[in-house]
Amino acid sequence: MTHPLIPKAPKGLKTRGRQLWRELHTTYDFTDCPEKLIILEQAARTADVVARLQSIVDAADDLRVKGSQGQPVAAPEVAELRQYRALLTSLLKSLTLPDEEETAGSGKMTRSQLGRLGAQARWGGVTR
Template sequence: MASPKVPDGLGARGRRLWRDSLAQAALTPAQLVILEESCRISDRLDLLDSIIRGHAAAVNAGEANAGDLQRWLAESRQQSATLRALLAEIGSKSAASKTTAPGPEPKGAAGVSDLSARIAARRKKSSG
C-alpha cells in the first residue's frame, strides 16, 4: 500500500516527523489524524522557539518585558506536553495492535456468537 501523502501546510520539522513516523510503522486512519496534528504542533514549536529567542534577546537587551517571554515559554511547554501525549498515544496504539493481532482462537474456545447461542440454550433448558 502506498504511503499517505504529506499533509499540506507542514513545515520542515512536521514533514520530517510525518515521513519518519510512517517509515517505522503502518498507521490506522485514526493514528494518521493524530500524527498530522503532532506534525502541526512540531511546526508550531519551531515558531514558538523563534519567538522565544527573539523575546529573550530583547529582554536581555532591556527592550522588552519579561512577562511576554514567560507567556511564550508557558505556551511552548503546553505544546510540548501535548505533542508528547499525542506521540505516546500513537506509540501505545501501535504496540497494542502488535500484541493483540488477531489469530486463530485457541482449541475449544468459542466466539461471542457461539456464547450467545449457548446462553439461550441454557435458558431454554432451565425454563422448561
C-alpha cells in the same frame, strides 16, 4: 513483502511537521489505522508550532517582558512553548507506538502486530 509508499503529507505542514510525518511513516505502517493518521496529522502540526515558538524564543534577547504593573514576567512564548511541547508529547503517546527496541529489524509493523506488542507490554507476556 512490499511496504506501502509514504502518503503525501497533509497540506500546510512546515519543515518539522513534514519531517515527523516522514519519520513515523518510514518506521510504522498506518495503513489499517485511519484513527492514528488523524492523531499523527495533529502531532505534525503541533511539531510545526513548537518549532516556530522555539525560533521566537531563540531569537529573543531576554525571556522576560514587562507585566501590567511594570514587573518582569516570562515572555508569553515561553509558556506557550511549554504547553505545546506537552501537547506534542501527549499526541505521540496516544499513537501507542512500540519502543524502538521492540521493533528493531522488523521494518514496518501491521496493526495486528502493533496490537500484539501492546498487549504483551501491557500484560507482561502473560496469556490467558
